[in-house]
Amino acid sequence: GYETLREHNPGLIYSSIRGFGDPRTGETERQGQPSFDLVAQALGGVMEITGQPDGPPTKVGPGIGDLFTAVLNAVGILGAVHHRDRTGEGQYVDTAMYDAMVSMCERTVYQYSYSDEAPTRRGNAHPTLFPYNAFETSDGHVVIAAFSDGHWRALCAAMDRPDLAAEYPTGSDRLAERETLREEIAEWTRTRTVEAVVDALDGAVPAAPVQDTSDIFEDPHVRTREMLADVDQPGADESVTIAGSPIKLSETPTGVERRAPLLDEHRDELLESTARTEDDGEQAHGDD
Structure with missing residues (x-):
């Protein structure tokens, strides 16, 4: 685990995503329970405020319990990297799906704090703005x-x-x-x-x-912004279109360069690269 690895590398940044977080950052009775996007949306309040007023609680279409948690985890890793650059100290980065959904529903938190009334479904309307x-x-x-x-x-x-x-x-x-x-x-x-x-x-x-997805595919804005990217699909005779990167940088351009790797696809390549790096380090140390 993290503690064992940190003994060998104090600058290690170790990250995890779980449904209910890690005991290191706050132990609760929920930890160890299985969780998916649907569970996180239900517990975190997303479903209660999504849907028509006369309808049932509704899951948001995209898997935000997974996706938003991952985005927050990436931000946490960047913060840990910045801390290490200044201090040389690594740390453990923990992000929970339940926590992330509470964070996403931040408006309901302060509304309930003010009024003691739990916000609920309003369809597509806004609670304080009209139209x-x-x-x-x-x-x-x-x-x-x-x-x-x-x-x-x-x-x-x-x-x-x-x-x-x-x-x-x-x-x-x-x-x-x-x-x-x-x-x-x-x-x-x-x-x-x-x-x-x-x-x-x-x-x-x-x-x-x-718009539906077919409208998005036809929107020249989306094409110009390179938000649709074609990549090879293993086992298929044709490419597949995936979403591009919404992060645009002026000096280090972003984009989809290749498809996601298969399980262990680059294992040998990475192990060989690591071995070469270690050999080079030992040789340099010997030359000193």
């Missing part, structure tokens, strides 16, 4: 986020409803009548296509179509 929602069109759905006073006036102008802008000029005014105003906006969007709504609001109001 901030998805709306049905004649051929799909769009999202509109016009909660600021300026965006609200622009939305009302696009809808040809200056009366709404005048009657509900502030955010608190709009929140108080959110159901009435939501229906006014929905009445406007449902008689228009997605393209017509987005074009009417383009540049003036934050709005977008609700």
